[in-house]
Amino acid sequence: MSRKFFVGGNWKCNGTSDEVKKIVSALNEAEVPSEDVVEVVVSPPFVFLPFVKSLLRSDFHIAAQNCWVRKGGAFTGEVSAEMLVNLKIPWVILGHSERRLLLNESNEFVGDKVAYALSQGLKVIACVGETLEHRESGSTMAIVSEQTKAIADQVSNWDNVVLAYEPVWAIGTGKVATPAQAQEVHFELRKWLQQNVGAEVAASTRIIYGGSVNGANCEELAAQPDVDGFLVGGASLKPEFIDIIKSATLKKTA
Numbered sequence: 001m002s003r004k005f006f007v008g009g010n011w012k013c014n015g016t017s018d019e020v021k022k023i024v025s026a027l028n029e030a031e032v033p034s035e036d037v038v039e040v041v042v043s044p045p046f047v048f049l050p051f052v053k054s055l056l057r058s059d060f061h062i063a064a065q066n067c068w069v070r071k072g073g074a075f076t077g078e079v080s081a082e083m084l085v086n087l088k089i090p091w092v093i094l095g096h097s098e099r100r101l102l103l104n105e106s107n108e109f110v111g112d113k114v115a116y117a118l119s120q121g122l123k124v125i126a127c128v129g130e131t132l133e134h135r136e137s138g139s140t141m142a143i144v145s146e147q148t149k150a151i152a153d154q155v156s157n158w159d160n161v162v163l164a165y166e167p168v169w170a171i172g173t174g175k176v177a178t179p180a181q182a183q184e185v186h187f188e189l190r191k192w193l194q195q196n197v198g199a200e201v202a203a204s205t206r207i208i209y210g211g212s213v214n215g216a217n218c219e220e221l222a223a224q225p226d227v228d229g230f231l232v233g234g235a236s237l238k239p240e241f242i243d244i245i246k247s248a249t250l251k252k253t254a
Contacts, residue, residue, distance in 0.1 A: 003206050005222070005248035006162055006229035008063065008125055009042040009236030010093060010210075020048050023237060024055045030242045035059045038229075038248035041091050041125070042236065046079055049089055063091030063125060066099060069113045081120035092117050093231075095127040095147070097168045107150035114161070115154035123160040125231060126151050127210065128189075132169035140167075141188050148192060158201045162208060164231040165189060170211030172233060179220045179227075182209045186226035215240030222247040 015023070032038065043063040044052045053062055064084050072080035084092060094117060095110035105113075114126050128147040130140045144165065155161065165185050167177050177185070186207045194202035209221055210231030221227055228251075232244055 003204065003228045004036070005038045005251050006206050006208050007038060007040050007245050007248065008091075008093070008162075008164070008208065008210075008229070008231045009040075009241055010065065010096070010231055010233050011042065011044045011237060012065070012098075012233060013045055014237060015045060015048060017048075017051070020044060020052060021055070024052055026239060026242075027060060028055070028057045030245070032242060032245045033248050037251075038245055040245055043091070043093055049084075050087060053087070053089070061091060062089050063093055064089050065093050065096070067092050067094070067113065067117055067122070069109065070116055081117045081122050085121055089122075091123045091125060093125045093127065093164075095151075097127060097129050097166055097171060100127075101131075101168065107147050110147070111150035111152075111154040114151050118155060118157070118160055123162070125162045125164050125208075127164045127166050127231070129164075129166040129168050129211075135167065135169060140185060141192075144185060144189060145192050148189065149196070152193075152197050158197065158205050162206045162229075163189065164208050164210045166210035166231060172212065174212055176212045176217055176221075177209070179217075179224050182211075182221055183224035183226055186224065186228075190226055213244060215243035218244040218247040219250060222250045 040060045041063045043065050067081045068078040094113045099105045114124050117124050128144050130143040134143045170176050190202050206228035208229040208231050209227050213230045213232050214235045
């Protein structure tokens, strides 16, 4: 089954109005493969979502970086899935390693958030990944499977889920999983989906890689059979993000 390449740009907690305007202008002017080759989604901070939406080209879409686990109410500082739907923001990133590690979001909490966001009509980039300690102790797949299971336990329809594998030890460190390491985990994740969710879901779900992806390493990573795209951090704020989007053509010719 053919899976459309997916490139997400996570801007994290970065940007001023002027900086955001420059990034969007560069994206709007970029020559990239068509929508039938690659799906591009950028994720600005909450305060810039409507601003970016008003300026960004129509073939690129927008994701929020998080949303609350249920309907809004007395949850100071949170943003609900309903609010994102109201703003016509189609995507949300959930379970990012920074939220798991810095804000202690548990696997079950992330699973609940994914299920609620989907129930409200959002599409979800659901993140899983291991720390350096986990990798060095040989427990990568145990950790990643556990995180995926917490999502699978809550989700019956995977049509609007993109799974992002982000080795925590390779985020913002400049370290990158080798293409072989990335492919190995993506292959095992797909196998886990096949055995625990179903063959159709395993074949159709896009599993993207997120760990210090940049213009220099994106082509080799994109060429891996089970790498269906990228969740890009720092490089999504730079001109090389365009090169990363263009690496989608490798899948078209593979």
